[in-house]
Amino acid sequence: xxxxxxxxxxxLSTRIKNKEVTVREAVEAVFAQIDKxxxxxxxxxxxxxxxxxxxxxxxQQQIDAGTLTGPLAGVPVAIKDNMCTEGMLTTCxxxxxxxxxxxxxxxxxxxLEKAGAVVLGKTNMDEFAMGSTTETSAFGATKNPWNEAxxxxxxxxxxxAAVAAGECFFALGSDTGGxxxxxxxxxxxxxxxxxxGTVSRYGLIAYxxxxxxxxxxxxxxxxxxxxxxxxTCHDPKDSTSxxxxxxxxxxxxxxxxxxxxxxxxxxxxxEGLDPQVKEKVLAAAEVLKEKGAxxxxxxxxxxxxxxxxxxxxxxxxxxxxxxxxxxVKYGYRAKDTDELHQMYKRSRSEGFGPEVKRRIxxxxxxxxxxxYDAYYLKALKVKALIKKAFDEAFAKYDVILGPVAPTTxxxxxxxxxxxxxxxxxxxxxxxxxxxxxxxxSVPCGRDDAGLPIGLQLIGDCFQEKKLIRMxxxxxxxxxxxxxxxxxxxxxxx
Amino acid sequence: MAKQYETVIGLEVHVELATKTKIxxxxxxxxxxxxxxxxxxxxxxxxxxxxVLNKQVLEYAMAVGMALNCDITRYAKFDRKNYFYPDNPQxxxxxxxxxxxxxxxxxxxxxxxxxxxxxxxxxxxxxxxxGKLIHDEWEDCSLVDYNRSGVPLIEIVSExxxxxxxxxxxxxxxxxxxxxxxxxxxxxxxxxxxRADVNLSLREVGATEFGTRTEMKxxxxxKAIANAIKGETERQMDxxxxxxxxxxxxxxxxxxxxxxxxxxxxxxxxxxxxxxxPDLTPIVVSQEWLDEIKAREPEFRPEKxxxxxxxxxxxxxxxxxxxxxxxxxxxFEATTAICNKPKKVSNWLMVQTMQLLKEESMDAExxxxxxxHLASLIELTDSKAINSSVAKEVFExxxxxxxxxxxxxxxxxxKTVNDEGALRKTIEEIVAANPQSVEDYHNGKEKAIGFLVxxxxxxxxxxxxxxxxxQILKEIL
Numbered sequence: 030x031x032x033x034x035x036x037x038x039x040x041l042s043t044r045i046k047n048k049e050v051t052v053r054e055a056v057e058a059v060f061a062q063i064d065k066x067x068x069x070x071x072x073x074x075x076x077x078x079x080x081x082x083x084x085x086x087x088x089q090q091q092i093d094a095g096t097l098t099g100p101l102a103g104v105p106v107a108i109k110d111n112m113c114t115e116g117m118l119t120t121c122x123x124x125x126x127x128x129x130x131x132x133x134x135x136x137x138x139x140x141l142e143k144a145g146a147v148v149l150g151k152t153n154m155d156e157f158a159m160g161s162t163t164e165t166s167a168f169g170a171t172k173n174p175w176n177e178a179x180x181x182x183x184x185x186x187x188x189x190a191a192v193a194a195g196e197c198f199f200a201l202g203s204d205t206g207g208x209x210x211x212x213x214x215x216x217x218x219x220x221x222x223x224x225x226g227t228v229s230r231y232g233l234i235a236y237x238x239x240x241x242x243x244x245x246x247x248x249x250x251x252x253x254x255x256x257x258x259x260x261t262c263h264d265p266k267d268s269t270s271x272x273x274x275x276x277x278x279x280x281x282x283x284x285x286x287x288x289x290x291x292x293x294x295x296x297x298x299x300e301g302l303d304p305q306v307k308e309k310v311l312a313a314a315e316v317l318k319e320k321g322a323x324x325x326x327x328x329x330x331x332x333x334x335x336x337x338x339x340x341x342x343x344x345x346x347x348x349x350x351x352x353x354x355x356x357v358k359y360g361y362r363a364k365d366t367d368e369l370h371q372m373y374k375r376s377r378s379e380g381f382g383p384e385v386k387r388r389i390x391x392x393x394x395x396x397x398x399x400x401y402d403a404y405y406l407k408a409l410k411v412k413a414l415i416k417k418a419f420d421e422a423f424a425k426y427d428v429i430l431g432p433v434a435p436t437t438x439x440x441x442x443x444x445x446x447x448x449x450x451x452x453x454x455x456x457x458x459x460x461x462x463x464x465x466x467x468x469x470s471v472p473c474g475r476d477d478a479g480l481p482i483g484l485q486l487i488g489d490c491f492q493e494k495k496l497i498r499m500x501x502x503x504x505x506x507x508x509x510x511x512x513x514x515x516x517x518x519x520x521x522x
Numbered sequence: 523m524a525k526q527y528e529t530v531i532g533l534e535v536h537v538e539l540a541t542k543t544k545i546x547x548x549x550x551x552x553x554x555x556x557x558x559x560x561x562x563x564x565x566x567x568x569x570x571x572x573x574v575l576n577k578q579v580l581e582y583a584m585a586v587g588m589a590l591n592c593d594i595t596r597y598a599k600f601d602r603k604n605y606f607y608p609d610n611p612q613x614x615x616x617x618x619x620x621x622x623x624x625x626x627x628x629x630x631x632x633x634x635x636x637x638x639x640x641x642x643x644x645x646x647x648x649x650x651x652x653g654k655l656i657h658d659e660w661e662d663c664s665l666v667d668y669n670r671s672g673v674p675l676i677e678i679v680s681e682x683x684x685x686x687x688x689x690x691x692x693x694x695x696x697x698x699x700x701x702x703x704x705x706x707x708x709x710x711x712x713x714x715x716x717r718a719d720v721n722l723s724l725r726e727v728g729a730t731e732f733g734t735r736t737e738m739k740x741x742x743x744x745k746a747i748a749n750a751i752k753g754e755t756e757r758q759m760d761x762x763x764x765x766x767x768x769x770x771x772x773x774x775x776x777x778x779x780x781x782x783x784x785x786x787x788x789x790x791x792x793x794x795x796x797x798x799x800p801d802l803t804p805i806v807v808s809q810e811w812l813d814e815i816k817a818r819e820p821e822f823r824p825e826k827x828x829x830x831x832x833x834x835x836x837x838x839x840x841x842x843x844x845x846x847x848x849x850x851x852x853x854f855e856a857t858t859a860i861c862n863k864p865k866k867v868s869n870w871l872m873v874q875t876m877q878l879l880k881e882e883s884m885d886a887e888x889x890x891x892x893x894x895h896l897a898s899l900i901e902l903t904d905s906k907a908i909n910s911s912v913a914k915e916v917f918e919x920x921x922x923x924x925x926x927x928x929x930x931x932x933x934x935x936x937k938t939v940n941d942e943g944a945l946r947k948t949i950e951e952i953v954a955a956n957p958q959s960v961e962d963y964h965n966g967k968e969k970a971i972g973f974l975v976x977x978x979x980x981x982x983x984x985x986x987x988x989x990x991x992x993q994i995l996k997e998i999l
Contacts, residue, residue: 113570126569133563135570232570238800267572268803346800349602352613353567357666373606396604396795405797 033058034195034516038104038252041198045092045103052085052092052103055198056147059105062195063149066515070172070181072191074110075118076150081105084147091145100255100279102145107197109188110151111158112138112243113232117148121234122166122187123156125354125361125380135232136267137201137243137260144259149197152187156382157351158208158236160184161451162444165384170441173215174515175480179438182212188246189216194515199247199256203233205240206339207433207458210470213246214433214483217472217510219253219500220246224490225465226271228257229264235350237343238269240462250471250501254278257493273491281494284505287321289495292426294329297457303436306482309474310432313484316506317430317499327425330418332460334411336452339459340388341395341408348392354380387448416464423489428499430486432457433470437480457485467493471500472510481510526727527762529755530735531690531720532644532682535697536675537707538651538715539582544672545650546573546616551674553713557656557667565650565672567611572801575600579674580623580805582706583648585815586676587624589700589822590643594812598623598805600648603794608666609652618647619796623805629700631692641693642681649675682721682732687751691744694718703822703848708887711743720750723768724758733758734768738775738782746777753780826851834864843872847886850875856893857900866900874914878921891924899927906987912936938987942994945978945986949994952977963999971995 033041033055044050060078067073091097108114111121113131120126138148155165163171163186171186173179174194181190185202189212192200202209204222213220221244228243235241245256258278264270293314298307318324356362356376363375381389395404422429434454444451461468466487473484484503488496544551547564563571584594599621602614627643653671657664678697684690698709698716709716723735738754741747753775758768771787821829823845830841844854850871857867879886899920903913908931916927916936931937952974953960962970971992978991 119569121569129569131563131568131570133568133570231572234569235801266574268574268801345797349604349614349795349797352604352606353569353611355606355608355613357608358567358611359569369608370606393795396797398793398795401795401797 032516034062035512036198037248038198039100039255042100042102042104046098052089052147053082055103056081056085056105056149059149059195059197062516066174066194067196069177070174070190070194070196070515071169072152072171072187072194072196073107073150074120074122074153074166074168074187077117077148080117081147081149088145088147097145099144099259101141101259104146104198105149106141106146107149107152107188107191107200108138109154109185109200109202111154111203111234111236112201113234114138114148114151117151119151119234120168121157122154122168123354123381123385124167125377126359127167127361129359131232133232135243136229136262136264138232140260140262141201141256146259152185152191152200154187155184155208156385157234157347158184158203158205158241159347159384159388160445161207161211161454162439163187163190163212164441164445165382167382172441173438173480174513175217175438176478179440179480180215180444182215182434182438184208184212185220185246186212189213189218189220192216192218192246192248193513195513199245199252201243201260202246203236203241203243204458204462205237205242205343206455206462209244209246210433210458210468210483210485211455213470214472214485215438215481217475217481217513218246218248219250219469219471220244221253221257221469221493221496222461222467223257223261223493224271224467225462226269227273227276227467227493228260229262229267229270231264231266231270235346237346238350239346240339240343242462250469250497250504251279251282253469254282254497254501275491275494278493278497281497282501283498284502285321286317286499286502289322289428289499290426291317291322291324291499292329292422292429293324293326294332294422294429294431295326296329296332297431301435301453301456302432303476305476306432306434306436309482310430310484313473313503313507314430317503320502320506322499324430325426327422329422329429331411331415332456335415335460335463336456338408338411338415339455339463340391340452341404342412342463344388344392345396345405345408346392348389348396351381351385351389356380384445384448412463415460419460419464419466419489423492427492427495428486428488430484433483433485434458437476437478437482461487465490467491467496469496469500471503473503473507475511525763527724527755527759528727528729529685529751530682530723530725530732531684531686531751532735533678533680533684533690533693534719534721534737535678535680535694536717537586537678537697537701537709539579539674539676540705540707541576541578541582541674543576545576545579545648545674546672549672555669557665557669560669561671565611566668567613573616573799575802575805576674579648581815582674582704583623583646583676584807584812585704585819586678586701586706587627587646588812588816589704589819590624590627590629590646590678590697592624592627592643592646594807595621595623595625596807597621598807600799600802601796602799603796605792605794607652608664609655609671611653611668611671615650615652616799616802617649620798622647629693629696631689631696633686633688633692639683639689641683641689644679644681646676646678649677651675682723682735687748690720690747690751694744694747699823703820705820705848708885710885714742717741718747720747720754722751722754722758724755724762733762734770736768736770737772739772739785740774740776742777746775749777749780750775750782753782757782820848834858834868836864836868840865840868840872843876844868849886849889853889853893853896857896860893860897861900863900863904866904867896870896870900870917874917875921878918889921891920895920895924895927902927902931907931907937909938909984909987911984912938936985938985942990945982945990946994946998948981949974949978949991949998952981953995953998960999971999
């Protein structure tokens with residue numbers, strides 16, 4: 030029998046529609062893979078085998094009855110554990126939410142369910158999405174399926190690793206400063222952060238509300254466009270949700286970039302960038318040039334201010350967003366406390382991990398009276414200037430091309446000891462969030478150690494279609510990206 | 523010789539808006555309800571929930587602002603006020619600090635002695651109410667009810683322009699009347715839909731700098747406010763006279779004891795770390811929208827009073843009472859429009875209605891009877907279909923159960939007996955049965971006829987026209 034795990038989501042749904050495969054077979058194949066590899070990679074916090082099988086049967090009936098015909102019908106999906114799922118544990122990989130079961134599902138999850146996807150469970154992440162390696166999870170680190178001595182990236186590391194390892198057919202992640210694109214890059218899969226306001230944030234447990242955006246992590250660009258099309262909606266429950274009409278993203282799956290203009294920011298290729306990453310990313314630009322795109326170098330201003338601006342804004346918002354985790358209403362409460370403030374302090378001290386506490390303290394500091402103007406307000410002004418710099422760039426270019434991260438996936442245990450170094454790793458991704466832009470990460474090669482390298486394409490607000498078109502064209506020219514060992518090993522048995 | 527002091531007062535008034543649903547979610551704002559039954563993920567601070575502004579809250583806030591002559595902020599924002607307390611489910615309150623919806627207003631007040639002055643409005647901002655903590659002494663624990671969490675409030679912050687309790691009361695009355703007329707709130711102090719905190723300081727007469735102020739909380743009635751102002755003025759004066767200084771602090775007024783005590787001083791003031799709420803988009807107010815709200819503005823009390831004088835020629839006393847609440851004025855206008863008898867409508871409202879409201883401790887808002895029914899009652903009396911004592915009885919029934927007076931009179935046989943033959947027969951019987959009174963009458967005792975009228979009315983079960991009874995009696999005698 031065919032190795033189903035090598036199929037993309039869209040390929041799988043076609044097989045299901047053609048009655049070559051049942052939804053149950055697809056779900057069972059994924060769980061068989063999970064049984065084999067999950068112990069090694071730790072992609073999931075929660076698995077719902079029973080629920081998925083029940084759901085598989087319901088979906089199968091709807092497909093057979095012809096009431097469900099979409100390209101995601103019957104496809105098993107993994108959800109990052111910071112999106113609420115009704116009746117299913119939702120922890121944000123934090124001890125403070127170790128027992129939290131939401132009463133409602135995130136809008137993006139509802140949209141996927143409507144499309145007939147089968148939710149397998151919840152993926153591991155950096156605690157409250159704070160981190161770049163998935164090592165800050167209270168439930169243990171996730172390992173990179175290409176080499177388990179390395180991190181999968183973060184914060185959506187569980188989602189990216191699950192896609193790479195065949196433990197799901199696609200996944201949802203969330204991206205506040207690169208948390209979809211960077212793990213996608215490290216795991217050799219495609220990840221996309223849409224324009225701010227495209228996917229509803231209702232039910233996404235907030236980290237930095239003005240920067241957070243949900244997006245797909247998939248095996249290829251076609252799946253990515255398909256999933257984005259399914260989860261995009263105007264949601265009146267989210268005041269920042271946009272009303273968009275150009276959301277037929279799959280119509281942009283066109284193998285043609287003739288005449289499209291690509292800008293390469295020189296600042297993205299300077300000091301700190303691994304030479305192997307640089308080489309593969311520039312090679313990808315060369316491929317696009319051969320396909321007819323116009324490629325040009327330019328100076329993108331203010332790049333060096335992006336990191337301090339990002340950490341000021343994201344942490345300020347986080348310090349407030351995370352106040353509700355106090356031991357009063359749900360989640361972890363410290364035992365044997367005799368008064369309110371002691372209960373607050375101990376519940377939060379024991380419930381949050383060190384990286385979350387660091388960011389809460391930083392965020393509280395930049396908002397405190399006397400520092401607000403000097404830090405938070407100034408950061409907002411720089412954010413506006415960064416947006417302006419991108420506006421100027423997009424007056425000249427359709428797409429900006431660069432690396433996703435300065436290096437390939439670091440070894441486990443090498444990042445947390447030096448948080449500044451970890452923060453600097455976000456340099457190429459965070460400006461995109463500050464400016465509210467869409468960005469996509471597409472695998473463009475591997476380093477000498479065999480670890481994947483990602484190519485990042487950045488578009489102007491609402492220009493996802495340009496990104497999809499270019500990413501798809503590149504993918505066509507590149508050819509099939511190697512399938513990760515975690516999946517191919519199965520064939521040997 | 524003691525120094526002469528001047529009291530300087532500014533007010534922070536919280537008003538609960540009369541929207542059906544909460545400020546950031548669709549939950550009911552209805553008072554009461556079993557604990558935590560008017561809640562949802564948004565107003566109970568569940569992870570992943572997001573606020574969406576109730577447009578009616580914004581429109582009410584702008585309407586109040588315009589009525590108080592404020593500038594409406596055309597680009598306003600909500601900010602988060604961060605503090606930990608269990609009645610605050612997110613541990614931040616969504617309020618407005620940097621760009622409140624209204625600024626720079628003023629209202630004219632008039633005190634009892636006829637003096638007029640303007641009180642400045644510094645700002646009006648919108649915010650959400652908190653939940654309610656219930657302390658269970660028996661179990662030694664606290665429980666929280668989020669039914670009130672997210673109920674919309676506006677806070678009206680005045681300038682320190684008031685100098686006496688009289689001015690403060692006049693200002694509050696003016697706010698209350700204006701807001702009630704707008705329908706934006708019922709403004710009940712006792713029930714907490716209007717709450718006032720008093721900022722008070724003293725300075726020597728003629729001084730230009732303000733003294734150190736205190737903020738007084740827990741003021742549940744106009745009387746408590748007046749008492750607290752008097753008490754705090756005396757307390758601060760004693761301190762100053764003794765050469766001590768006033769400490770800037772928040773104090774809680776105990777109206778039963780007639781004294782206040784310190785709650786927290788400026789030193790333990792919290793840093794609320796206000797910042798714009800990223801979950802809510804900025805509020806952009808267009809001129810068209812403002813015009814639309816302005817066009818919906820009702821006739822306020824002063825204009826109404828003038829119009830009643832001109833249009834209906836009512837006595838000032840009547841006008842004062844009838845325009846005292848918008849509900850009463852609306853009822854007056856609706857009833858008068860039906861029966862076209864303004865003075866009679868006014869009489870029923872300001873005498874019987876007011877009396878029953880007082881007896882039942884009800885507000886004008888609680889009146890249940892319809893203008894149609896009051897108009898028919900007036901019609902019944904004017905056509906002498908019922909006499910005045912029956913009318914009062916019917917009115918009471920109407921007040922309590924909003925019965926249809928025509929139907930009620932019919933069903934209960936309360937119509938005045940206008941059949942002269944039947945009436946004459948009854949009177950003849952009464953006269954025959956009371957020879958002594960007849961004799962007294964003939965001996966010049968005019969009062970005796972009153973007794974005979976009373977006896978007749980009694981025999982007629984009150985359904986006779988007293989004028990007719992009098993006339994027939996005199997004929998017979």
